[in-house]
Amino acid sequence: MSNETNNTSSIISKVWSFCNILKDDGVGYGDYLEQLTYLLFLKMADEFSKPPHNRKLPIPAQYNWESLTSKSGAALEGHYTTVLRELSKKQGILGQIFTKSQNKIQDPAKLFKLIDMIDKEKWSMMGTDVKGKIYERLLERNAEDVKSGAGQYFTPRPLIKAMVACVQPQPMKTIADPACGTGGFFLAAYDYIADSQNFSLTKAQKAFLKNSTFYGNEIVAGARRLALMNMFLHNIGDIDSETFILPTDSLVADTGLRVDYVLTNPPFGKKSSMTFTNEEGEQEKEDLTYNRQDFWATTSNKQLNFVQHIRTLLKTTGKAAVVLPDNVLFEGGAGETVRKKLLETTDLHTILRLPTGIFYAQGVKANVLFFDNKPASKDPWTQEVWFYDYRTNIRHTLKKSPLKFEDLAEFIKSYNPANRHKRKETWHPEKNPEGRWRKFTYDEIVARDKTSLDITWLKDKSLADLDNLPDPDLLANDIIENLEAAVESFKEIMITINGK
Secondary structure (H helix, E strand, O other): OOHHHHHHHHHHHHHHHHHHHHHOOOOOHHHHHHHHHHHHHHHHHHHHOOOOOOOOOOOOHHHOHHHHHOOOHHHHHHHHHHHHHHHOOOOHHHHHHOOOOOOOOOOHHHHHHHHHHHHOOOHHHOOHHHHHHHHHHHHHHHHHOHHHOHHHHOOOHHHHHHHHHHHOOOOOOOEEEOOOOOOHHHHHHHHHHHOOOOOOOOHHHHHHHHHOOEEEEOOOHHHHHHHHHHHHHOOOOOOOOOOOEEOOOOOOOOOOOOEEEEEEOOOOOOEOEEEEEOOOOOEEEEEOOOOOOOOOOOOOEHHHHHHHHHHHHEEEEEEEEEEEEOHHHHOOOHHHHHHHHHHHHEEEEEEEEOOOOOOOOOOOOEEEEEEEEOOOOOOOOOOEEEEEEOOOOOOOOOOOOOOOHHHHHHHHHHHOOOOOOOOOOOOEOOOEOOOOEEEEEHHHHHOOHHHOOOOOOOOOHHHHOHHHOOOHHHHHHHHHHHHHHHHHHHHHHHHHHHOO
């Protein structure tokens, strides 16, 4: 084991052990991660302001890292609260990271120890991958913490990596994620482009990758803060640069931004809604619809709105890979309109059907849609849609058998990123009816009821082969996931009926 790996492991275990100490004081993973973010940012800014970097940074001396290390006890706690408040008023990424920040560590002795632990490491000298690894692992641990609800902002990294491997983003191109969570898609795209085995980047390409490639939106302040810090630790953007992850709802309007790639996993939950107080003083929910000229259908279904928005975001040569729940594939009304328009105006060439048990949000049945935008045409652009069924007879759980990148290697090979026009079906009606890779023509799809893309052809073996049932815990997990998905659907129906 190399010294660097040893060092990374020891830092991670140090950071972890401290997290466990704070849990006794009621500080959860999410709160700990936020405090760590503030302190780590200040420490790295301090290192960058000294030799050999000698950079002038917009942090006033009375609120810098040394102002914290020189205090202890009640004075430290009071000063730390002041630092958070004052820095939240600053411009650029600095102000964005500290926006709405609060001190959650009420014990001054523990705050002192945490500052001391961070102070002992030279963070700016660590490799970007080391710092990134530490922070990403913390984010994952936070997503696992069911109570925090952070799992909904976290897409499994092996899935993101596989999507990026298929799309193969190129240098000097722009990438957007209109619901970027903690920034997983940006990091995977950055790693792919920065990998010397994929590209040998010039100085100009490196600068573009760092400062001009990524555009994101994240309306949840906590998730956005973590995304900005994640980017910063991975050397994307800069302390004093303007932020490229906006706090606005990306669905509200077409800002005119057009990009080369959209990689995203929009938030689960079908309806967009807003809460208001009625005349009787009761809280009511009202469906939120977006009246946009560029949308094909007006609907309160959040995912259908994201599909329409993503298509708008793309340049005419742009490509998208989007994680979407099953309802987008079969829902009638606005859903049918959106599917027909997507098949006509873009080349919707690939759908990967995902198994359950891979997301932190329970009971989610999802897919990845890959489509390329095209210029206006009187004929539909989609000729055929290739489906890869990685759901039927596939079992994953978060703890015992989590999704790994290798699990999607066969899909990536079938996708054939080098030339997706030269693909071979693995399915054959006689020779291989169990093949997972099968194409359907445009005519076959539009002939289906509601132009449904919810297509399966494999037999579920667990239903047919009683001697070969999966482990009881996997079966129980499946039952729980299906029940939870049903409960969520019923909740949405009740909200619609009651208007609350």
